[in-house]
Every structure is written in C-alpha cells, then in structure tokens.
Amino acid sequence: MNKESVASLRWLFDVSAEHKIKLVLSIIMSAASALCALAPFYFAYLVLEQLLSPRFDASQVWQWAALALCFMVARYALLFIAIMLSHKSAFAIQYNIRTLALGHMARLPMGFFSQKSSGEIKKILSEDIDRVELFVAHHISDFVTSLITPFAVFIFLLFIDVRMALAALIPIPLAIFSQMSMYKGFEEKSRHYHDALESLNTSITEYVRAMPVIRAFNAGGRPHKLFTASLSHYHHVVVQWTKEAGWPFAAFKTLLDSGLVVLLPLGVYFWSQGTLDIASFTLCILLGVGMMEPLYNLTMFTAYLNQIFEGVNRLQALISRPPLSEPDKSETLSEFGIEFDKVSFRYDDTSRLALDNVSFSLKQGTLNAVVGPSGSGKSTLAMLVARFWDIEQGDILIGGKPITSLSTPYLMENTAYVFQESIILSQTVYDNIAMGSDASEDRVVHAAKAAQAHEFIMALPHGYQTILGEGVFLSGGEKQRLAIARAMLKDAPILILDEATAFADANNQALIQSALSSLIKDKTVIVIAHRLSTIVDADSILVMDKGALVGHGTHEALVQACPVYQSMWQSHQASREWNVSTKEREPADA
Ligand SMILES: Nc1ncnc2c1ncn2[C@@H]1O[C@H](COP(=O)(O)OP(=O)(O)O)[C@@H](O)[C@H]1O
Ligand SMILES: [Mg+2]
Known part of the structure; x- marks a missing residue:
C-alpha cells in the first residue's frame, strides 16, 4: 500500500466521523468471529485424540462437541453483528461523502459544470461513492477474516507441531512471487483501464444523444467512429490485461492450493518416524490446506481497494477544487451599471x-x-x-x-x-x-x-x-x-x-x-x-x-x-x- 492509498484510507476514516466507532467495532467483531471459526478444529483434534486413546471417555467427548457447537454459534453471531455494524457505517459514510461533495459543488464556480461532462460528475457521485459503500458494508469483514485466519492458523499449528507449521508456509513465497509479477505495473494498467472505461462511457452517452443526427446523416459519421474507436480501445485494454495476468494468476492459484503436496508426504514421514501422532497429523492437514485460501481473497481485495482508492482520489480532486472566494460580508449595490x-x-x-x-x-x-x-x-x-x-x-x-x-x-x-x-x-x-x-x-x-x-x-x-x-x-x-x-x-x-x-x-x-x-x-x-x-x-x-x-x-x-x-x-x-x-x-x- 503506497502513501497515496494510506492518505485515501485516512480520508475515508475522517469522513466517517461519528461512525468510526461502529467501523472499528465491526472490525473487532469480524476478527473475533474468525478466531471462533478455528475453535471447532481444535475440539475435533481433542475428540480424535480421545477416540484414539485406550482410555476413551464418552462424556468428555460430548462436552467438547457441545463447546465446538457454542463456538460455531458465536462465530456466526459475531459475524452477524459485524456485518450489521459495517452496513450501518457504510450507509452513513456514503451519506456523509455525498453531502460533502454536493455541498462543495454548490460553492464551485458555475463554469465547473460546463467544463466537466455530466458523465464524469455522475460517475464520481454515484459509482465511486457506491463502491466505497459496497466495500465498507460487505467486504471489510471478509477482509479482516482473510487477514486474521492465516496468521491464527499458523500460530495454532506452531503449538501442535512446529515442523508442520513451517512446512505449511513453503508455498507462500512462491505464490507471492507469482502474485507480484501479476501486479507488476498494476496501478498504471488500472489507470489505463479506467481511462478507457471513462472514454467508453462518454462516447456511449454522446452516441445515444447524437443518435438523431447520426441517423439523419446515415451513420458512418464521426460520432459513430468515435464510439467504435473507444469500444475497441477498451476491448484491447481488457484483453491485453487479461493475457498478461493469466499465467501468473494460474500459477498463484495452483501454488496456494499446493499445501497438501508438502504436508502429506512430510506428515507421513514424521508419523513413520513416530514423531507425529495421528490426531496432530489430521489437524495439520485439515488446517494447513485451508490456510492459504484466505490469501487468495486478500489479493482480490487489493484489486477492490485499488479501485476504491482511485474513486476516492477522484472524489478528493473534486472536493479540493477551490470554491469561489466569498467576501466575509457582501457589499450591497444601489446602482447596476x-x-x-x-x-x-x-x-x-x-x-x-x-x-x-x-x-x-x-x-x-x-x-x-x-x-x-x-x-x-x-x-x-x-x-x-x-x-x-x-x-x-x-x-x-x-x-x-x-x-x-x-x-x-x-x-x-x-x-x-x-x-x-x-x-x-x-x-x-x-x-x-x-x-x-x-x-x-x-x-x-x-x-x-x-x-x-x-x-x-x-x-x-x-x-x-x-x-x-x-x-x-x-x-x-x-x-x-x-x-x-x-x-x-x-x-x-x-x-x-x-x-x-x-x-x-x-x-x-x-x-x-x-x-x-x-x-x-x-x-x-x-x-x-x-x-x-x-x-x-x-x-x-x-x-x-x-x-x-x-x-x-x-x-x-x-x-x-x-x-x-x-x-x-x-x-x-x-x-x-x-x-x-x-x-x-x-x-x-x-
Ligand atoms: N467551457 C469551455 N472550455 C474551454 N473553452 C471554451 C469553453 N467555452 C467556450 N470556449 C472557447 O472560448 C472561446 C469563446 O467562446 P464563446 O464565448 O462561447 O463564443 P461565442 O459565444 O461568441 O460563440 C471559443 O474559442 C471557445 O472554443
Ligand atoms: Mg455563445
């Protein structure tokens, strides 16, 4: 995350004003929910251990099962509260930003509106702000969960078996490497993409508006050419980007899912050596394999966040436009030459x-x-x-x-x-x-x-x-x-x-x-x-x-x-x- 993004994030936070607490609470609840999600695995481990032990105690097993159930319920209850809170603050943030932007626009020189196309202003006021709302409302809890889970799993595994925990990490550097090559020049590409999209939007609007003229002059004219030009430019940008990102993405996905390839043979080896018991082995496989999945979500969020920051930058550019200077106290006129x-x-x-x-x-x-x-x-x-x-x-x-x-x-x-x-x-x-x-x-x-x-x-x-x-x-x-x-x-x-x-x-x-x-x-x-x-x-x-x-x-x-x-x-x-x-x-x- 670069400096600009941090500034955007801080700005978003400032705009949320009185709703900051809700947002923070929502983040904490999401984190707690993510931790609760891991608890049943631990109880499953204990149950397995008990089942395999010669002195099997059924009442103990029932107890653990009940506890696992409690954590599961707690997990979803917390998630529910987190999402409620994030929705509430999302709508408030959306409302605050819109009020701020509209209020500011009322103070801008009127010339601003004849210079900016209405498509551009509309994009900022509706799409960019909606995207912020969407992210805060829906994705923040996913984001926190995706961030917390791999860490928590790793620490958990450390307690079970240090060797297995470290082994689970092996695919990560490789995945990150392929990931980085996918995101090489991402910001520039993303800017190209948005520019292409914007010009497509503008020409679609113009095309529709100019339809009577185009029809009357039997098409084939300039507006039509402009439209197809921006359409094919957009197509080109998207296809190019997809092509470039395709291989690294495939490699990334594959590597993330390759935990089993490392853990299974290693686990079997440790077991045959008598240094890893069956219960621990099972738990390591269960958790170690799923551990990487959230990392994939994180990369998706990077893309979301970048989009949001671009929107926020556009918003900030709008809001930081100097308004007309107003005198402290207006003169009054008695004559109107x-x-x-x-x-x-x-x-x-x-x-x-x-x-x-x-x-x-x-x-x-x-x-x-x-x-x-x-x-x-x-x-x-x-x-x-x-x-x-x-x-x-x-x-x-x-x-x-x-x-x-x-x-x-x-x-x-x-x-x-x-x-x-x-x-x-x-x-x-x-x-x-x-x-x-x-x-x-x-x-x-x-x-x-x-x-x-x-x-x-x-x-x-x-x-x-x-x-x-x-x-x-x-x-x-x-x-x-x-x-x-x-x-x-x-x-x-x-x-x-x-x-x-x-x-x-x-x-x-x-x-x-x-x-x-x-x-x-x-x-x-x-x-x-x-x-x-x-x-x-x-x-x-x-x-x-x-x-x-x-x-x-x-x-x-x-x-x-x-x-x-x-x-x-x-x-x-x-x-x-x-x-x-x-x-x-x-x-x-x-
Ligand atoms: N919103 C604008 N942004 C940039 N240039 C403009 C804008 N409006 C007018 N112009 C330019 O300013 C000049 C004077 O335009 P204008 O005052 O509209 O002329 P008139 O009303 O005499 O036809 C022209 O060269 C025109 O292209
Ligand atoms: Mg004129």
Missing part, C-alpha cells in the same frame, strides 16, 4: 485567451447588444458578469464595486440569465417559472403572460400544473419563452440574454421580441444577438472578434467606423434582401 476593466480570461492554462484585454462600461437602464462571429467570446463575456469563472486579469465591476466583493447569493439575486439553451426541469410548468421562489400564483401567471407563454401553457393538458418532460415536450421557442418568464418573475436589475431568440421561428421570434421589450425596462441588459435586425436600436453595441472588443457604440457609429461590424452588417443586408425577395409574406428577420 456594468464595467469591464482590462479583463483577460482563458478557460484553462493551455488554451488561448477567450477574452483579451476587454474594457467597456454599460450604464444602468440601457440595452446593450453583443455581436460577433461564433467563438468570438460573446457567451464568455456574458457568463463572466454572473461570475461563472474568476478572471485572471482585470476587474469586473457592478455599480462600481468588484463582483468579487459581492456574495454569490447576492450576485445571483441581482442577475437574471436566459441561457443559450433553455434548461427546463422535469417538474411542473409552475415550478419551472417560480424556480423555488415563493411567488404568488398571480405573479407567475403575470410573468408568463408578459413572456407570451401563457397561451401555450393553458393549452397543455394540466395548464400550469403540467409536469414537463413526462410525455409533454415543448418546442425550442416555447422553452425559451418559459425561460424568459422565469427571468421576468425574478425581476433582477441585471438581465443577460444569450441568443434568446436564436432557436425561435419567425412567429415565435416576434412574440419573444415583444416579451423582451417589457422585460428590459430600467434594467441593465446585455443581449447576445445573432440577428442584427433585432438590435439596431440598442443603446450600445459591443463588437467582439477573436476574444477582443473591436468596437463599442451605436449602430450608426459602428457602421461608420468599425470594419468588423460593417462587414457583418453588409452580409446581414444581403441575406435580408434575399429573404425578402424569396419569402415575400414572411416577416423578414435574416
């Missing part, structure tokens, strides 16, 4: 700057649009206002105060966000709008009406009480209007809309547009837009290109002075003309 001062940001150390030295200032009560090619940093800019990540350089200020001086709850209270992809939860429409607030029904309906969502909601089977996702599905535009209703109800002074109209058809778009205009009064609004027609009237337009802010001003000013905006506007005009000439009767929206 937004200012970026030389802000630079990158997603990870290796990638290029997603925002490069961006400075601007937006007044409260203004509508500000962000435009730019895809990947130019628009969403990043918007997310930084809500402090999804902390920036590496510069300052982001709201009402003149750095956002880091605001507590997360306070910042969240004052910002409403309509995401690029509206997230609808599997609960009622009502709860989807209210989102845990105790808003009155009137206000929820009012928000839905303002978001042009009331009508379609009333057409659902149970109106506002319809549970979404259970046979009731919304269109992209409907989802977006629901998300806008949510933001309306929140009525926060800062509103961020990330391409909120992107998925809408022309009809929905007009509805959303009018919903928005009632939503944005008096607020500081940032709208990320890809249809320029919707934002020509904005108070200011921020033009992004490759992470840099290349223009900031009104439409008129930018058309004059900003080359990037000019070319965007030209292509917009062109597509608009095309649209008008081909679809006369549709409202033109490029």
Whole structure:
C-alpha cells in the first residue's frame, strides 16, 4: 500500500466521523468471529485424540462437541453483528461523502459544470461513492477474516507441531512471487483501464444523444467512429490485461492450493518416524490446506481497494477544487451599471485567451447588444458578469464595486440569465417559472403572460400544473419563452440574454421580441444577438472578434467606423434582401 492509498484510507476514516466507532467495532467483531471459526478444529483434534486413546471417555467427548457447537454459534453471531455494524457505517459514510461533495459543488464556480461532462460528475457521485459503500458494508469483514485466519492458523499449528507449521508456509513465497509479477505495473494498467472505461462511457452517452443526427446523416459519421474507436480501445485494454495476468494468476492459484503436496508426504514421514501422532497429523492437514485460501481473497481485495482508492482520489480532486472566494460580508449595490476593466480570461492554462484585454462600461437602464462571429467570446463575456469563472486579469465591476466583493447569493439575486439553451426541469410548468421562489400564483401567471407563454401553457393538458418532460415536450421557442418568464418573475436589475431568440421561428421570434421589450425596462441588459435586425436600436453595441472588443457604440457609429461590424452588417443586408425577395409574406428577420 503506497502513501497515496494510506492518505485515501485516512480520508475515508475522517469522513466517517461519528461512525468510526461502529467501523472499528465491526472490525473487532469480524476478527473475533474468525478466531471462533478455528475453535471447532481444535475440539475435533481433542475428540480424535480421545477416540484414539485406550482410555476413551464418552462424556468428555460430548462436552467438547457441545463447546465446538457454542463456538460455531458465536462465530456466526459475531459475524452477524459485524456485518450489521459495517452496513450501518457504510450507509452513513456514503451519506456523509455525498453531502460533502454536493455541498462543495454548490460553492464551485458555475463554469465547473460546463467544463466537466455530466458523465464524469455522475460517475464520481454515484459509482465511486457506491463502491466505497459496497466495500465498507460487505467486504471489510471478509477482509479482516482473510487477514486474521492465516496468521491464527499458523500460530495454532506452531503449538501442535512446529515442523508442520513451517512446512505449511513453503508455498507462500512462491505464490507471492507469482502474485507480484501479476501486479507488476498494476496501478498504471488500472489507470489505463479506467481511462478507457471513462472514454467508453462518454462516447456511449454522446452516441445515444447524437443518435438523431447520426441517423439523419446515415451513420458512418464521426460520432459513430468515435464510439467504435473507444469500444475497441477498451476491448484491447481488457484483453491485453487479461493475457498478461493469466499465467501468473494460474500459477498463484495452483501454488496456494499446493499445501497438501508438502504436508502429506512430510506428515507421513514424521508419523513413520513416530514423531507425529495421528490426531496432530489430521489437524495439520485439515488446517494447513485451508490456510492459504484466505490469501487468495486478500489479493482480490487489493484489486477492490485499488479501485476504491482511485474513486476516492477522484472524489478528493473534486472536493479540493477551490470554491469561489466569498467576501466575509457582501457589499450591497444601489446602482447596476456594468464595467469591464482590462479583463483577460482563458478557460484553462493551455488554451488561448477567450477574452483579451476587454474594457467597456454599460450604464444602468440601457440595452446593450453583443455581436460577433461564433467563438468570438460573446457567451464568455456574458457568463463572466454572473461570475461563472474568476478572471485572471482585470476587474469586473457592478455599480462600481468588484463582483468579487459581492456574495454569490447576492450576485445571483441581482442577475437574471436566459441561457443559450433553455434548461427546463422535469417538474411542473409552475415550478419551472417560480424556480423555488415563493411567488404568488398571480405573479407567475403575470410573468408568463408578459413572456407570451401563457397561451401555450393553458393549452397543455394540466395548464400550469403540467409536469414537463413526462410525455409533454415543448418546442425550442416555447422553452425559451418559459425561460424568459422565469427571468421576468425574478425581476433582477441585471438581465443577460444569450441568443434568446436564436432557436425561435419567425412567429415565435416576434412574440419573444415583444416579451423582451417589457422585460428590459430600467434594467441593465446585455443581449447576445445573432440577428442584427433585432438590435439596431440598442443603446450600445459591443463588437467582439477573436476574444477582443473591436468596437463599442451605436449602430450608426459602428457602421461608420468599425470594419468588423460593417462587414457583418453588409452580409446581414444581403441575406435580408434575399429573404425578402424569396419569402415575400414572411416577416423578414435574416
Ligand atoms: N467551457 C469551455 N472550455 C474551454 N473553452 C471554451 C469553453 N467555452 C467556450 N470556449 C472557447 O472560448 C472561446 C469563446 O467562446 P464563446 O464565448 O462561447 O463564443 P461565442 O459565444 O461568441 O460563440 C471559443 O474559442 C471557445 O472554443
Ligand atoms: Mg455563445
């Protein structure tokens, strides 16, 4: 066991907190149970000795038989208690770890969740933690038994016959040797295995999610290739590992079972010499042969433990991720203008700057649009206002105060966000709008009406009480209007809309547009837009290109002075003309 594993074990123990005692008791009970299991053998030995002696005493034999029975009962009673205790502490540990992990995740920068795949987080929160539970609940007592039994048997045999006891040990070094060659590079192989498994999991999830696209494009495409590639990689890793481990494993098993090969001839020899009596001989054979079996279990546990430690390491990595720093006491705001001062940001150390030295200032009560090619940093800019990540350089200020001086709850209270992809939860429409607030029904309906969502909601089977996702599905535009209703109800002074109209058809778009205009009064609004027609009237337009802010001003000013905006506007005009000439009767929206 290396240093890392010991640290993992200690961490597990620390997490078990008040349940440590149960765990320790469970271990002691298991050990006691293992010792009780040996007692009947001893009585069998005594009985045999008595039977073979010329002065046979039946009452003595009965006594021993009864005692053997007592120990047997005690063995299982102790085991029962040990397993009860280990189950109790296992569930408690599982509960503690989950609470700890979830509690910590709530304090992580929100960006964490968009960076980590949900498959990865799920694996940690469910599989890794379940494995710990499984081990503590089921395997700890087996583990203790397997550890104690060979030792106890050996010491026992020493008292019976030292020579036979030592002989029973002969296969062990050989077995350990073959065992070691099986575990050579185990950690690395195990890591390979888990990496392969993880990538397989991820690609299966992706494959299923992308099925409509794959089908529509008649398969054979990249997602399919990715899937088969990770499948065959996994297959390769597993087969390779099995091949390498096969021979040493066979040798190990054989050697462990070879006790009889040594003990039988030796025992017969000692007996013929008159230095070993029949009763002792029988006992040595009985115990000596079974003595190695638990060692095999121990190797299985090494594998289990390694898996658990890998899981624990992943858990620890999650839990040791630095949470967002929180001010001791949150500043409060009386004004909600937004200012970026030389802000630079990158997603990870290796990638290029997603925002490069961006400075601007937006007044409260203004509508500000962000435009730019895809990947130019628009969403990043918007997310930084809500402090999804902390920036590496510069300052982001709201009402003149750095956002880091605001507590997360306070910042969240004052910002409403309509995401690029509206997230609808599997609960009622009502709860989807209210989102845990105790808003009155009137206000929820009012928000839905303002978001042009009331009508379609009333057409659902149970109106506002319809549970979404259970046979009731919304269109992209409907989802977006629901998300806008949510933001309306929140009525926060800062509103961020990330391409909120992107998925809408022309009809929905007009509805959303009018919903928005009632939503944005008096607020500081940032709208990320890809249809320029919707934002020509904005108070200011921020033009992004490759992470840099290349223009900031009104439409008129930018058309004059900003080359990037000019070319965007030209292509917009062109597509608009095309649209008008081909679809006369549709409202033109490029
Ligand atoms: N979670 C992320 N992790 C790493 N890179 C990201 C992430 N999100 C966006 N990026 C990168 O940052 C840049 C800006 O992206 P984004 O702000 O989403 O652009 P836009 O919204 O303008 O299309 C792009 O190069 C994109 O690949
Ligand atoms: Mg975007």
